Amino acid sequence: LANVFKNSSMQRRFHSDLSVQATELLLQERTPRTIGTLPAADENIQIEVVKEPIEHVSRRYHTANRPIPTTQLLSNGNYTVMLTSAGSGFSRVRDLAVTRWREDVTRDHYGYYLYLKDCVTQNVWSAGYQPVCAEADRYEVSFSEDRARITREDHEIASDLEIFVSPEENAEVRRLTLSNLGSSVREIEVTSYFEVVLNSQGADVAHPAFSNLFVETEFRPELSTLIASRRPRSNKEKRLWLMHVLRTDRHSTGSIQYETDRSLFIGRGRSARNPAAIFDKEKLSGTVGPVLDPILSLRTRVRIEPGVTAHLTFSSGVADSLEAIEIMAEKFYDPSIFERASDLAWTQAQVKLHHLGVEPDEAHLFQRLTTRLLYTDPSLRAPSEILRKNTKDLTGLWALGISGDHPIVLVRIDDIEDRNLIRQLLKAQIYLATKGFVSDLVILNEKGSSYAQELQTTLENMAQAAHTPSALSLTCGKVFVLRGDLISESDHILLASEARVILSTRHGSLSDQVKRTRMLSLPPLKLKSVKLIAESHTSTPLPQLDFFNGYGGFSAQGDEYIIILKAGETTPAPWINI
Structure with a gap:
């Protein structure tokens, strides 16, 4: 009632505020006579796939x-x-x-x-x-x-x-x-x-x-x-x-x-x-x-x-x-x-x-790869012919920037289309780091000299993207991307000799190469006819020893000390020559 008798005093008080005056033009908009409508679109229902719980894989x-x-x-x-x-x-x-x-x-x-x-x-x-x-x-x-x-x-x-x-x-x-x-x-x-x-x-x-x-x-x-x-x-x-x-x-x-x-x-x-x-x-x-x-x-x-x-x-x-x-x-x-x-x-x-982002089956694959890094296995190492040609020791890797302190995985690549193996090995390196196992990955670019740089750039970008500057990356080994055409033949042999595991993008997937076993070629066994003779035991006379104490004594000439032990018998204390 006060607002009516006072000629809209409440409205005037409200509009006296500067912030309200700045928006008064909005009050002058007219009500539209028609309301625009849009045809109802077909209902688009997106079905999300619910992942099943991770199965126990062993x-x-x-x-x-x-x-x-x-x-x-x-x-x-x-x-x-x-x-x-x-x-x-x-x-x-x-x-x-x-x-x-x-x-x-x-x-x-x-x-x-x-x-x-x-x-x-x-x-x-x-x-x-x-x-x-x-x-x-x-x-x-x-x-x-x-x-x-x-x-x-x-x-x-x-x-x-x-x-x-x-x-x-x-x-x-x-x-x-x-x-x-x-x-x-x-x-x-x-x-x-x-x-x-x-x-x-x-x-x-x-x-x-x-x-x-x-x-x-x-x-x-x-x-x-x-x-x-x-x-x-x-x-x-x-x-x-x-x-x-x-x-x-x-x-x-x-x-x-x-x-x-x-x-x-x-x-x-x-x-x-x-x-x-x-x-x-x-x-x-x-x-x-x-x-x-x-x-x-x-x-x-x-x-x-x-x-x-x-x-x-x-x-x-x-x-x-x-x-x-x-x-x-x-x-x-x-x-x-x-x-x-x-x-x-x-x-x-x-x-x-x-x-x-590692699947359980992939984790087991990485674990099988670790076996080859912990125990020497000829299946994924350089053949004996290469090992015999090596004339350098581990310090020769220093010229390539590789310390040699950690097990080395060497992978060869010559085609950019085969980079999936590289991507998987980069993931394996980080996975093993979470298990407390540090290894170095050496990627050898074997592309021809004319086109090597393009592949080199791609590989370096992949390595940099995989090893982001996080706390985890600090515990990982290093990734080395080397151009094969810039490395001497002796360094090629050294890398192959020191690597615990050698892989190639030409030899199939990581799973195929890890499963591969090498059968050793042994010379044929030559059988000979042997005439069996009944076993006979002859007693060997014991030498006369001076100052014999039950275990040993000096020879008659005095130039040696002879110890005589029965099967399973030991001296009272270890016999050590100093």
Whole structure:
């Protein structure tokens, strides 16, 4: 009413505002007499394809006896475990070796092992084929993106060893499940064993005995934990700590035994295949401290009723301080940690594959490629004729800008249309970097001189696009794009000789080339007829020795010392000539 009696005073007050005056022209627009219409378009329904959940894809092997060990890399980005189908392998954190390992295609006998022993029959076998090398009634190895499993049956005992890396800690978990398939109660003794390094792989290979001198060990009974640490040699080095925890269930009997001295565990004249601590001794010695040859070994016994299953969980991890390693040991001693860490390991593996755009089948292909980089395989290496022609050593690569510190994949290309193989190898290099494995990729441009630069530019752009300046790229190896027409013949031979894997875009897809095997050409076997003669034993008279002590003595002439040992006998101490 006030607005009406005051001649629209409220409107005048509203329009006195400068911001309203700036838009008054809009109020003068007239209402349209007609309303334009558009014909209704056909409804366009877009159907999105819903991807099925990622299927559990794994590689399965039913034997450990393979020409080249089959491997699987497991990692959270920092802590890496490599496992072979025989149960051998290594554990590393970044560029430091946690356990001792050597490349040995023939024996493959370095790794983190679990021994099993029947306390009644004294039968001994291992959770994997190595190191005891006992043939199982049934043996199967399964490699998945997030874990590895080794299952076997021996003497009516089924064992299932499950291995994965914790996504939250620099640690690994090994769960051993034992099932009694027989009709009587079984008592099984389980012993872990691995050699401690906590040093760079190069330093350990160069002088393992010297490297061992800086390792100390201790035991924490309240957590069933062994702790090892490496003393720093200088102020620039940090002290590293390693924990090894055993968590048992209600089937465990007796107290936890432990050992950290390899000489007491293996014994003289023996190896990890037949250690004295497993075959001869009833108890581990419990030695800790600054031992000369450090190992970590924990032992327990489980009593399993018929049809019953027992679980044992071995966990190992690395930290930068004693406080951190104690917290980690307490965490992994908790029985509930296994399920949580197992679920997180699977989730992290799927997230990484999705982030990298790698399909599960492709990931297994990259893992098979890694086998050729870890173990020398003639199938994808240069032929012996090329190796014999090489007159340079590894330092010859420096002139090409290649350090030679990492395994080299050499790929040859001469056609721009075949660049899919290059793209896949660039993806493989980044994928393996997430597994803690660094390799260098050398792309050799073999295009004719007249058209080489166009292909060179394309390859360089591909390499630059694949390795963006991210944190991940800093952990990858390098990519080298070289023009073949600008490299000498001797450098061509050197590259081929030093490369662990040689591929060519002319030889098919990556899958086809990785699967390829080379049959060695052996000369024909010439058989000869041999007359069999009955074996006869003749006794050799022992020489008369002066000052004979039961093992040896001086010859009559006094110019030599002769040691006489029976089969399986050793001297009380090692005989060393200095």
